[in-house]
Amino acid sequence: MTGSPNHELAVRMAELARTVSTPRRVEDVLSDVTSAVMELIPSTDAAGILLLGKAENFQTVAGTSDLPRQLDELQVRTRQGPCLDAAVDELIVRADDFRTEERWPLYSAGAVERGVLSGLSFKLYTSSQSAGALNLFAREPHAFDGQAETIGTVLAAHAAAAILASRQSEQLQSALSTRDQIGQAKGIIMERYGLDDVAAFDMLRRLSQDSNTKLVEVAQRVIDTRGT
Template sequence: MDPSNPALRHDLAVRMAELARMIAAPRTLEQILNDVTATAVELIPGADVSGILLVKKGGDFESLADTSGLASELDKLQHDFGEGPCAEAALQETVVRSDDLRTESRWPRYAPAAVKLGVLSGLSFKLYTADRTAGALNLFSFSAGVWDTDAETTGAVLAAHGAAAILARRHGEQMQAALSTRDRIGQAKGIIMERYGVDDVRAFEMLRSLSQESQTKLAGVAQRVIETCGDSN
């Protein structure tokens, strides 16, 4: 992408605005990430394939938004070999670039395997997600020497969109879990208040004491109260 070309700059600005609206709209994470990787292939010259890799706590890999099926295959190779640009970007570096995998020395097993699949270069961007999950937006090309500064800039912007979508989903899940926990504790408190004739404060203290004695989270104790005392009413 030539930064001096007003038309290309306009196209990028339009696509970024569209992606921002997509993230704000009530769409699934899968739909948003599919748009991110499709846009990467559309806007970045030389990018033939794109996908998103999540590395979960414990080392499990999850491949998302693969534009062709090849990105998932490359992710699996990296998982099996324990090396590669996508995992390296997700876990360590901000940007990992390889201009020619045929001469790449950083990943002695992954690079030849990728070349056998027709992939000659790659560009990966760290997704800033959360402590328990690392991620990367990955671009692959069937040609060597295709990446430039504009490719890195556009990829970084798209990676930020992808990370925002993942964080938004996680925030929503955490909010839903918090509301569910609050409701369970409230229900358990109501059962204790009715059963033992105590007020709201005393009911909560009883729940907290049970939690400490059993070394069980408060939400778990509340659920047990609901299942035992509640069913016997």
């Protein structure tokens, strides 16, 4: 049936797959995901993605309004809420009515003050240093059902893939940059002191150990001495 929610989801997923297959900024992909949430789960009044780092650092991205940022800030401040639970522990966290919700009393009161009565959150990923969740909010109670959970799970998977791919790319670029710095430093040492490749690297390693400094930082210092 062409007008069914499943058909709409399949069409939207195909569109997202095409955008993922071409190089794009991760912020743009995540904005597509939250826009798709608003399209495919019409009971949603606002959606956003919470990214958690160390030392209570957090960031709200791809918000469809400022409401997700306000609610994320409230959760981080009170250290409780469905988005935090989803990011750190649970796969899916649903709250049908914050007026009677007992799991997060401080957060629930704040959500009701802001006119939000329902919430639905999906884990994106959790690592040793960071975590993330896709979060949906509604001004009506009991706004989300099993179908909303199914659609949200699929969209959350796309968001997670975009974030993790972006971070892997950043790590690769960092690794390539580090390798290039060490290579340049070795070349300078080889030319300056008449050493071979192995001896030049051993000098860098010993300088790193003696000064208790990361190898890449020592390499950059060697590069900085070029021409002096």
